[in-house]
Amino acid sequence: xGDEVTRVMVAVNESSIKGYPHPSISSRxxxxxxxxxxxxxxxxxxxxxxLHVQVPDEDGFDETDSIYASPEDFRNMKQRDRIRGIxxxxxxxxxxxxxxxxxxxxxxxxxxxxxxxxxxxxxxPDFLVVGSRGLGPFQxxxxxxxxxxxxxxxxxxxxxxxxxxxxxxxxxVDD
Amino acid sequence: xGDEVTRVMVAVNESSIKGYPHPSISSRxxxxxxxxxxxxxxxxxxxxxxLHVQVPDEDGFDETDSIYASPEDFRNMKQRDRIRGIxxxxxxxxxxxxxxxxxxxxxxxxxxxxxxxxxxxxxxPDFLVVGSRGLGPFQxxxxxxxxxxxxxxxxxxxxxxxxxxxxxxxxxVDD
Numbered sequence: 010x011g012d013e014v015t016r017v018m019v020a021v022n023e024s025s026i027k028g029y030p031h032p033s034i035s036s037r038x039x040x041x042x043x044x045x046x047x048x049x050x051x052x053x054x055x056x057x058x059x060l061h062v063q064v065p066d067e068d069g070f071d072e073t074d075s076i077y078a079s080p081e082d083f084r085n086m087k088q089r090d091r092i093r094g095i096x097x098x099x100x101x102x103x104x105x106x107x108x109x110x111x112x113x114x115x116x117x118x119x120x121x122x123x124x125x126x127x128x129x130x131x132x133x134p135d136f137l138v139v140g141s142r143g144l145g146p147f148q149x150x151x152x153x154x155x156x157x158x159x160x161x162x163x164x165x166x167x168x169x170x171x172x173x174x175x176x177x178x179x180x181x182v183d184d
Numbered sequence: 185x186g187d188e189v190t191r192v193m194v195a196v197n198e199s200s201i202k203g204y205p206h207p208s209i210s211s212r213x214x215x216x217x218x219x220x221x222x223x224x225x226x227x228x229x230x231x232x233x234x235l236h237v238q239v240p241d242e243d244g245f246d247e248t249d250s251i252y253a254s255p256e257d258f259r260n261m262k263q264r265d266r267i268r269g270i271x272x273x274x275x276x277x278x279x280x281x282x283x284x285x286x287x288x289x290x291x292x293x294x295x296x297x298x299x300x301x302x303x304x305x306x307x308x309p310d311f312l313v314v315g316s317r318g319l320g321p322f323q324x325x326x327x328x329x330x331x332x333x334x335x336x337x338x339x340x341x342x343x344x345x346x347x348x349x350x351x352x353x354x355x356x357v358d359d
Binding site: 015042046047049050051054134135160166167168169170171 | 190222224229309311335343344345
């Protein structure tokens with residue numbers, strides 16, 4: 010029944026709700042689902058690969074109190090993004106350490122859906138787990154859906170974990 | 185990490201390639217993938233639910249050597265369909281028995297994609313596994329895609345397992 014471990018890639022992102030960098034509700038839900046429903050107590054049989062894709066342009070605009078006046082400001086901003094990304098991945102790596110699952114985590118820059126599919130091609134996981142806000146069709150038009158793109162284009166099986174209805178924030182586009 | 189077992193529904197169908205009723209290539213692939221990559225040696229933590237949906241009208245037309253002249257002929261045909269379905273499910277139940285996974289299997293009549301989503305609603309599995317021929321967009325137009333419909337409409341996470349390229353029969357629409 011297979012001596013090789015099952016390699017699971019989990020695409021994770023930051024919450025859009027302000028505060029210290031923490032995982033989005035749907036990322037955390039997708040991770041916990043994978044542990045509870047798939048890995049369960051068989052921790053030595055699975056390896057988890059956490060991929061966090063940062064969108065280079067959008068991130069800066071969150072910080073409306075910042076003024077960019079020199080090249081160094083932009084370097085600092087990039088450095089801050091990097092630190093935020095590392096904190097995000099730390100959450101998942103710590104959880105895996107508590108549970109006893111071997112994992113790896115890394116950050117890439119670009120369009121999340123494109124980068125995820127590219128990394129699937131490169132690393133060939135057994136399957137990909139993606140969280141989804143579970144929005145209706147009207148809301149989806151404005152936010153795009155990484156999960157749908159990955160389901161169609163990733164070269165491995167994809168499992169989409171929708172956010173639980175009782176975890177939906179006030180603005181359902183938030184996550 | 186969850187005392188309850190993980191309940192996995194697997195939608196299975198008959199092969200379109202003639203011969204004694206046997207599972208389609210993609211159904212068998214989806215099942216074996218689930219065992220090898222998810223269940224692994226943790227057999228007591230999973231229950232498998234095999235759903236086979238028979239399409240009432242199409243099945244009869246396979247038997248071009250049959251003449252239907254009385255109501256009894258149709259009863260016999262239905263009885264034959266039923267027996268074929270039972271044989272199909274027997275394959276999966278036997279495999280589970282060999283492996284040591286608890287399972288259930290049942291047959292329903294109707295449009296597979298609709299019935300699968302309805303049964304998901306009724307039984308609330310933790311996730312649904314569906315095999316797919318992995319056809320290109322042109323071929324898909326003619327055969328419809330149960331997996332895509334289920335991915336969009338089933339009220340649980342769905343994992344689609346594409347047929348391996350080296351298992352594609354001469355006519356890729358066959359399965």
